[in-house]
Amino acid sequence: MKALMFGWEFPPHILGGLGTASYGLTKGMAENGNMDITFVIPKPHGDEDKSFARIIGAGNTPIAWRDAEWDYVQSRIGNVMDPQLYFDLRSHIYADFNYMNVNDLGCIEFSGRYPDNLLEEINNYSIVAGVIARTLDFDIIHSHDWLTYPAGIHAKQVTGKPLVIHVHATDFDRSRGNVNPTVFGIERDGMLNADHIITVSDLTRRTVIEKYGINPEKVTTVHNAVEPLSDELKNVEEHHMKEKVVTFLGRITMQKGPEYFVEAAAKVLQKVHNVRFVMAGSGDMMEKMIRLAAQKDISDRFHFPGFQKGKQVYEMLKASDVYIMPSVSEPFGISPLEAMQMGTPSIISKQSGCAEILNHVIKTDFWDIDAMADAIYSIITYPAMYKQLRNEGIAEVNEIKWSKAGKKVIDIYNKLLNNH
């Protein structure tokens, strides 16, 4: 079966959980065999893992005809695209886009990030999708998250192939209910045009059904999974701390509920003193959190080391005794699974999608500071609590595999194709 996927991020150049999930799912689907997947992203760097999917860069796809030589194309974009594919795509340009801001190869430049002119990039991406859809042969279209819904719709209109959209998050999660009408419009348009909708949790499924008014029959949950850790990450250097460490890792934004963590920390510190709290990450609520910690008079025990990347993340998890994710609304939330892989006991909010598939974690309501503080106290005070959560957590998370999630997606494809 041939699938055309539209995504925004792909490892190793990722900005959030979307890239990790897209990668894991694609790889997991390939492991089930008999899958031919093309994955479109705005801007490939050439160092992506292409062993299980063909990667096409929207920024290397011509939308205006330029008379380029093979050697020139090879020298310009040979690291990310086979020149033959460039020429094939060039023969499928469907309109005159010379009025647009294109480069010497007739391509639009993409940042591949989340720039201020994001809506413009989304639109450009959709224009490019028209060329790609006309060029390639595929059975089904799969769009990851709202940025790529317009591209998916376009490809569906051009080819008549069924469209699956994958909801990794909705604007309701990002904004605590205060949605941006433009984003909401794009999301809902994608959902209405989709032949099937995959959500990453039942929580998100309910949001799609209730907030976007979608027929429940065409919405299916496929929970995310987690890639096994490489030996390198498993064996990252361990910083031995004399004191217990409780860690929050992620964007310091409204969605992640950082203030509840500060409040819970203050409660714990009233009773226990050999513990430190870490809020790693950056975001628009960071300054407010620094002030809140100061108000609570716990700044000497509450630390803000800033944004962590790559190996640092795993070093930090390894040095922690507790990982906490008090998100107000988390469609899935992959980070507790990563913490569990490192053997760090996790506390997560019941409002997180991953709570639906995890047993060996502590689940509390995001607002229940007392319960959260109690759980922190328990893990750092009672050795069996730590040991049991650690050992059972590792065993549990090792069973959450992308190939199983991939199988579910393939089943959905088959059902759609049989009905089509």
Added chain:
Amino acid sequence: MNAICLYFQIHQPFRLKRYRFFDIGNDHYYYDDFANDEIITRMAEKSYLPANKMLLDMINESGKKFKVAFSISGTAIEQFQQYVPEFIDSLKVLVNTGCVEFLSEPYSHSLASLSSPEEFHRQVKMHDNLIYELFGQKPKVFKNTEYIYNDEIAALIAEMGFSATITEGAKHILGWKSPNYVYASAGAPNMKLLFRNAKLSEDIAKNFSNTTWFEYPLTADKYMSWIAQSPREEQITNIALSYETIGGFHPAETGIFDFIKALPRFAEEKGIEFWMPSEAAAKLNAVDTISVTHPISDADEARDTSAWLGNDLQWEAFNKLYSVAERIQMCSDKRLLQDWTYLQSSDHLFYMSTKHFGDGSSLFSPYESPYMAFTNYMNVLSDFIVRVEGQFPLSIENEELNALLTTIKNQESEIVQLNKELKALKESIKDASVVDEAPAEEAKAKKTTTRKSAAKKTTTRKTTKKTEE
């Protein structure tokens, strides 16, 4: 086959309220009164009270041929006294028929038999005293918490003077042997061993209302014919059920009441008698000796103690709890002893089990997860231990404390001894004074002189006063 022993067990723990770590040291009341009241009252209405009434009818209608044994934990009785006193009254009526026997068991359904022989002893005594006080019976047959049993425990039970004990007819222990005989215990050769017939017990307890069971529906006629079909030489079938089976696990509409009620009639038809456990123990001789090394129980498929002591959480809680056992034995504070008893209920450990985590069989747990159960229990236990420490500082080793207490005890007896000697000496002095009065006289004379000098002083003061005037 000629006889059945029918056992009903009732246990309710004192469930704990939500107890956060910041309550440690501040709040010394641990129990969820609302939940405890609600649960026992609901079960009494649905099950215990109507079942009692039915049993009374059955006894009377059978001309007292129908007999039954009860094992009720002390914590359940306390809750009945507090929330459903009419149940105790209705039990008394049942007891007056002479067809009801009480079994002995640890007071709070505890696992003391696995950790502290002294505490095990104390709990059994406490339970049996309560039964005697309320129902005038001294239990003769013992049933440990959840049928937990091995040779070591057998020795402890025999030491307390019980003639028989009942345990689970676990397949891995009995092998090809039938549970329907009386055996002797390898740990206490003079004590008889009764085995619960797991299959026949669970046909009622688990399968009765299961419509997908191939024997469904189960009728009293069919059930009794199974028992009648077993080999003639078999001695006794022990059928043990939770009392909640009647009307609780199987609600009245499943027909469970009618089923139980019809049992004596079909038993009589097939020549099967109902016996009380002590009767069986007295009448029947052991056919063989059975040895059990690792503790067995009636829990899940494993029939071992892993439902309570299966994971790290449970072991830590259990070890921590019994780490203060020796200290508590020295204590006389009533409230502390009461909490000590209640906190030992095995239920608290059962709630921490991760054996069937996620498949919904933690049905009876008031907690969302085993981790929550552990955290709550450990917080309570921490407070409890702080209080124990208040009485006996933990910084002093048990041996040292014991030594100190022994010293105190020794000194006490020494004082008694010395007092005796002193008394004896005084006596002898008296005797001596009779013989030789002179020194005593001298002493008396001395005393009078001092008194005289004091008198002199007062007179001088008076005179000074006078001169001032």
